[in-house]
Amino acid sequence: MNVVDLALANLLSPVILSFALGVVAALARSDLSIPEAIAKGLSIYLLFAIGFKGGVSVAEAGLGWQLVGALLAGLVLSAALPFVAFALLRAMTGLTPLDAAAVAAHYGSISIVTFVAGTSVAQSAGLNPDGWMVAVAAVMEAPAILSALWLVARSGDGRDMDADLWREIVLNGSIVLLVGAFFIGWITGQDGMARISAFIEAPFQGVLCLFLLDMGLVAGRGLREARGILTAGLLAFGVTMPLVGATAGLAAAFLLGLNPGSAMLMAVLGASASYIAVPAAMRVALPEANPSIYLTLSLGVTFPFNLTIGLGVYLAAAHMIAGG
Amino acid sequence: MNVVDLALANLLSPVILSFALGVVAALARSDLSIPEAIAKGLSIYLLFAIGFKGGVSVAEAGLGWQLVGALLAGLVLSAALPFVAFALLRAMTGLTPLDAAAVAAHYGSISIVTFVAGTSVAQSAGLNPDGWMVAVAAVMEAPAILSALWLVARSGDGRDMDADLWREIVLNGSIVLLVGAFFIGWITGQDGMARISAFIEAPFQGVLCLFLLDMGLVAGRGLREARGILTAGLLAFGVTMPLVGATAGLAAAFLLGLNPGSAMLMAVLGASASYIAVPAAMRVALPEANPSIYLTLSLGVTFPFNLTIGLGVYLAAAHMIAGG
Amino acid sequence: MNVVDLALANLLSPVILSFALGVVAALARSDLSIPEAIAKGLSIYLLFAIGFKGGVSVAEAGLGWQLVGALLAGLVLSAALPFVAFALLRAMTGLTPLDAAAVAAHYGSISIVTFVAGTSVAQSAGLNPDGWMVAVAAVMEAPAILSALWLVARSGDGRDMDADLWREIVLNGSIVLLVGAFFIGWITGQDGMARISAFIEAPFQGVLCLFLLDMGLVAGRGLREARGILTAGLLAFGVTMPLVGATAGLAAAFLLGLNPGSAMLMAVLGASASYIAVPAAMRVALPEANPSIYLTLSLGVTFPFNLTIGLGVYLAAAHMIAGG
Amino acid sequence: MDTHPAKRVEIIIEAIMERRLSEALRKVDVTGYTILPVQGGSGRSGTWSRAGQVGRAQGMLAFVCIVRAERLDTLLDAAFAVVKPHIGVVSITDCEVLRAERF
Amino acid sequence: MDTHPAKRVEIIIEAIMERRLSEALRKVDVTGYTILPVQGGSGRSGTWSRAGQVGRAQGMLAFVCIVRAERLDTLLDAAFAVVKPHIGVVSITDCEVLRAERF
Amino acid sequence: MDTHPAKRVEIIIEAIMERRLSEALRKVDVTGYTILPVQGGSGRSGTWSRAGQVGRAQGMLAFVCIVRAERLDTLLDAAFAVVKPHIGVVSITDCEVLRAERF
Numbered sequence A, B, C: 001m002n003v004v005d006l007a008l009a010n011l012l013s014p015v016i017l018s019f020a021l022g023v024v025a026a027l028a029r030s031d032l033s034i035p036e037a038i039a040k041g042l043s044i045y046l047l048f049a050i051g052f053k054g055g056v057s058v059a060e061a062g063l064g065w066q067l068v069g070a071l072l073a074g075l076v077l078s079a080a081l082p083f084v085a086f087a088l089l090r091a092m093t094g095l096t097p098l099d100a101a102a103v104a105a106h107y108g109s110i111s112i113v114t115f116v117a118g119t120s121v122a123q124s125a126g127l128n129p130d131g132w133m134v135a136v137a138a139v140m141e142a143p144a145i146l147s148a149l150w151l152v153a154r155s156g157d158g159r160d161m162d163a164d165l166w167r168e169i170v171l172n173g174s175i176v177l178l179v180g181a182f183f184i185g186w187i188t189g190q191d192g193m194a195r196i197s198a199f200i201e202a203p204f205q206g207v208l209c210l211f212l213l214d215m216g217l218v219a220g221r222g223l224r225e226a227r228g229i230l231t232a233g234l235l236a237f238g239v240t241m242p243l244v245g246a247t248a249g250l251a252a253a254f255l256l257g258l259n260p261g262s263a264m265l266m267a268v269l270g271a272s273a274s275y276i277a278v279p280a281a282m283r284v285a286l287p288e289a290n291p292s293i294y295l296t297l298s299l300g301v302t303f304p305f306n307l308t309i310g311l312g313v314y315l316a317a318a319h320m321i322a323g324g
Numbered sequence D, E, F: 001m002d003t004h005p006a007k008r009v010e011i012i013i014e015a016i017m018e019r020r021l022s023e024a025l026r027k028v029d030v031t032g033y034t035i036l037p038v039q040g041g042s043g044r045s046g047t048w049s050r051a052g053q054v055g056r057a058q059g060m061l062a063f064v065c066i067v068r069a070e071r072l073d074t075l076l077d078a079a080f081a082v083v084k085p086h087i088g089v090v091s092i093t094d095c096e097v098l099r100a101e102r103f
């Protein structure tokens, strides 16, 4: 199967079609909705499962110096990409510095669901990403926020990042669960996996379908509400920036000599934009920034772009660059 | 195993016993309850799984002209049965025309959980209903509502069916999810099923147990609240009407030459009464109609009647009529 | 594998590590939390699964006179242990008679999650506890409450146990679900299990992980809130009383000649303290008693003690006493 | 602190009417309201609880809507047109608000 | 719009007391009330939150009950008998209602 | 029944600000409040609903806080410092309470 076939197979997978169903239902104003508690339950399941699987595969394969490099690269990418995003936004759109900085934070950070979907695609293509890539995902959540706040401070609008906010970001529920499950998987290894794989592995893709159905519903609702906000410039940014981020991720992977699977995931992390952790941090730290802009862009534009087109492109690129 | 054995086996299955447990717990005023969000989550799972499985089996077996016939028959049954129900109600009970029309709408429409339980019974009996019967179930949800509103209008109490209500009914969450999952299953076929069958098929019966436990709790609570409402006439209607509906369904199946499995499900669709979509529509369109009457009848009387006695009867009848 | 290895293996199992993750996250003030509805949903799943499995194994193995003896022993233990606990509390701590009685009620009653964790440990050790031990667990929930109310009445603070409260306790949701599922399992036996084992057995350990993660979060939050309350005396009681209860349980098991697996579970039931049913009953019956004390002790001290250290000790003791 | 008089309108209405009430309010330019979930209740049409419900037929919501006094009648007329044929309760309380320019 | 004076009583009470309070109200013929879920709170007995709770021991509910002024004392007496030994808060506000015949 | 005048303050605020508002209230010794979940709403920043949301960025909460009149200004000052840069609504109603010693 070549890369184009894989990309198409991804497009017609239950997971992507479930997302599409959600978007269509929301745009058609169906009253289909998933209760908040269920959506949170699904995300807790997914984070636990991803973290745990990553940890188990580290227990199997061991760690190498590459992990250290990848963690550092992740930190740098997350901190640096907001500057690129900020510059692009100021050039391509009419956003105020404040709104531009808020959006930029999202693009430095990552979307764990995009990461999961990317892992599936990589594995379908026979690639074998390193388990510790989830740790890289975890360290990439927060640094982008700092960069964004620095950008705002520089544009004259000083504000202090209180210790509380800092703790909230670093210890936010998703990170703690992902990292905690990673360590549990690492400690218990194959033994632990044998006990809970029927819960962690077997139903995973199905749960992901329902979760993406929900994300589709939320994204569709957001798009309906925010019609007026999406200018051509913002739309263009929403599909350009992921390509920029993916390129940066691939470059880092190339320098570190990661295997093609991990290289693809590095691209995915660079390309994806946060829509859970960073929006919450922005509401606290930059309450005047307009949340419709950053939520619509990251969840309504970049997330579907990555899912449907991006993943195929990043896979092809990783193949080319990292060989395999 | 003959039909009586099958009916008994059904009565003593975990699914039916879970329903009974719920009813008994509610009547005994235990505080056992399932959170609303969980109940909704279970129903989302069931609708997604049923729709998806139906779609996959269509991808396997293909469509025939029978589907078209069955869809039409479903539309006609759903539109026509309310008139029969209305006449019976006016003859057997003292309901006002308004209340009678509201009840009638429920009996033209269908209960998807009864449909699922019927599918299990059919499969245990070695029958093989067509996958597209879920599409028939979907088209039968709404037409009955129109008939009921027409009945009300005719009895002098004119009211308009606004476009909004119409959209709400046709795009209600359950239908969209069922039909959407059907198409996802159809598009992804066995490939898709291979990816998510551990989620869609393996735990299905168990999830159904918990869902029926919840339905038993809600039905039992309703019966306790509505003691005073259930006259002998209403009770008689609640067990007669499903037999009438089943007969109509079987007749349609016979005319269309459906296989015994699909014939049984056609009977089940005719026999079952809505307790989710139609009650909501009635609250909007006929707010003066008493909801206790239609909820108690459809969920407290007809639903358990179908589950415990009806399914066995319809199976036997389908065997006789459609051969097999 | 000897007993020490088993105890260690238990400590490093995904289940216990998930609990630890929850405690650490809560103490570190992470905002990780599991929605209330999901936590309740998980507990409904666990109760249904435990009850059902117990019932199926009774359908397999049959009942013996030992069951009757064990049920009686359970009743006696539950009713008697509060007196021991009350005496210890009065000796070791400065609690008022009212608070001491309220705490005592918890230690006569049982924790079903500790029971489940104990079952896992017993089975990993190759032991085979009787399925009807879940029935013993069920009868042990309530009697302790009566003893506590009697203790309060005796200390001059008369209050009446209204019929309502009595019904609430005996028909509380957990008991009804556990016992109901037990009967469903018993009636449907291996046939029923074959239908739903993919739901009941396969994902069980994984669901338990998430549930214990939640219990860890709640326990950790409670510990943080109640820092000031935990005196050295209370702490000492919280780890002494389970050992006393376990000893009483083992003695009963020895007298009844239970197999080592059931003996261990009898110890676990004696050792564990309620944190769901009894706290609710205490809020109704003894509203002046301080809930922080009994919740912190049973969930924050005794529960983790049993999980991490107790289970290993009770396993070793059951091995020694009941042979095997 | 500077406060300004206003009216707090609380509309307890069937959940299925949520969208209709929102739209009726929007039509008369009342765009500020908060919707609280309702867990159960009792009235002339009996007692109900949300526990375990899958359907939307049973269940109510509470709209809380704070407006300037001079907008009250417009609001009530619009709301009442929606609520009228349905079960539900409308109550109005005097209140004071901060940031009056928002209402 | 025609409005009529009434009283809005808000009783914040432990969730386990729900059935007892409902029954006490019913006994004095107060059959109209709405129960709002409560997510957390703080008081003399500490801070609590519903997150992750399985048991019913912790957790409160808010009863909102609108009555005519002349029924207020009956209601308060009945409610207070239930609330008294428990933690919780009872507040009363003057309000206006539509459809006075319903109260 | 013996009642005493007090103030009922209702603060509708972004969910992410919950801890900050609680702490601000605690700092000025306002330790009694109840937090109600909010299901959706509408305001100058648009319409939102909690349905299906995983993140905490969208979503509001309602703090209900009953205080004696003489504590009102302290409360409002503390609350307003938190609410000010954020979306949200603060309203104050006169009420009567039972068990005045609790406030």
Ligand SMILES: Nc1ncnc2c1ncn2[C@@H]1O[C@H](COP(=O)(O)O)[C@@H](O)[C@H]1O
Binding pocket: D012, D040, D041, D042, D043, D044, D045, D046, D048, D060, D086, D087, D088, D089, E031, E032, E033, E034, E035, E064, E065, E066, E067, E103
């Ligand atoms: N007096 C009242 N105070 C507060 N809520 C009420 C009152 N009467 C009715 N309700 C609410 O409105 C719903 C419908 O009331 P009803 O139309 O009387 O059946 C009830 O279930 C309650 O939630």
Ligand SMILES: Nc1ncnc2c1ncn2[C@@H]1O[C@H](COP(=O)(O)O)[C@@H](O)[C@H]1O
Binding pocket: E012, E040, E041, E042, E043, E044, E045, E046, E048, E060, E086, E087, E088, E089, F031, F032, F033, F034, F035, F064, F065, F066, F067, F103
């Ligand atoms: N002043 C207050 N205003 C609003 N709610 C309160 C107040 N005091 C107590 N509560 C609520 O009542 C519960 C119990 O209060 P307490 O009895 O003071 O511990 C608290 O957790 C709050 O939910």
Ligand SMILES: Nc1ncnc2c1ncn2[C@@H]1O[C@H](COP(=O)(O)O)[C@@H](O)[C@H]1O
Binding pocket: D031, D032, D033, D034, D035, D064, D065, D066, D067, D103, F012, F040, F041, F042, F043, F044, F045, F046, F048, F060, F086, F087, F088, F089
């Ligand atoms: N007039 C109002 N009455 C009640 N709630 C309001 C009002 N205005 C705003 N809100 C609530 O506050 C949130 C934010 O309002 P805003 O800052 O106007 O966007 C809304 O989503 C509502 O939940």
Ligand code: NA
Binding pocket: A081, A106, A107, A108, A109, A110, A245, A269, A270, A271, A272, A273
């Ligand atoms: Na990124």
Ligand code: NA
Binding pocket: B081, B106, B107, B108, B109, B110, B245, B269, B270, B271, B272, B273, B274
């Ligand atoms: Na029907």
Ligand code: NA
Binding pocket: C081, C106, C107, C108, C109, C110, C245, C269, C270, C271, C272, C273, C274
């Ligand atoms: Na015990």
